Amino acid sequence: MKKIILLLFVAAAFISSCSKKCESGYEGNNCTTEVRAKYYATYSGTAVTNGNNSSVNCIITQGTSGIHSLIVQGGLTNGVALEAILATSNDGSFEINPQAINGSFTVSGSGVFSGNNINVTLNYPGAVITTFNGTHP
Secondary structure, three states, X not given: XXXXXXXXXXXXXXXXXHOOOOOOOEEOOOOOEEHHHHHOEEEEEEEEEOXXXXXXXXXXXXXXXXXXXXXXXXXXXXXXXXXXXXXXXXXXXXXXXXXXXXXXXXXXXXXXXXXXEEEEEEEEHHHEEEEEEEEOO
């Protein structure tokens, strides 16, 4: 009887460890892998602004404002580092809250990661919108 109770206890512990829910921003078996880390890459693609296409890159790196923070920069942003915040739903979407650029204008936007792809929309003053679709190897 003691062996059966011990076996049931071990089985219950194993099952509960398999369904462990990670804190927001983390994933993996031990919940130690940052969700945002899988998006760090240089994405190459096409930016479209007012009907004009250009081949640019978009570099995604670790942000400094918490576990959901990313930095978006590269040719897409003319080298300016914009902070993006990943959604807590872990669906790959992110927001770029309004940020002043060189004290002269404000940029905001949004985007989503899907596999090795990224789609970004940047909103500039005067209803100027840049869209970017890129991929990384």
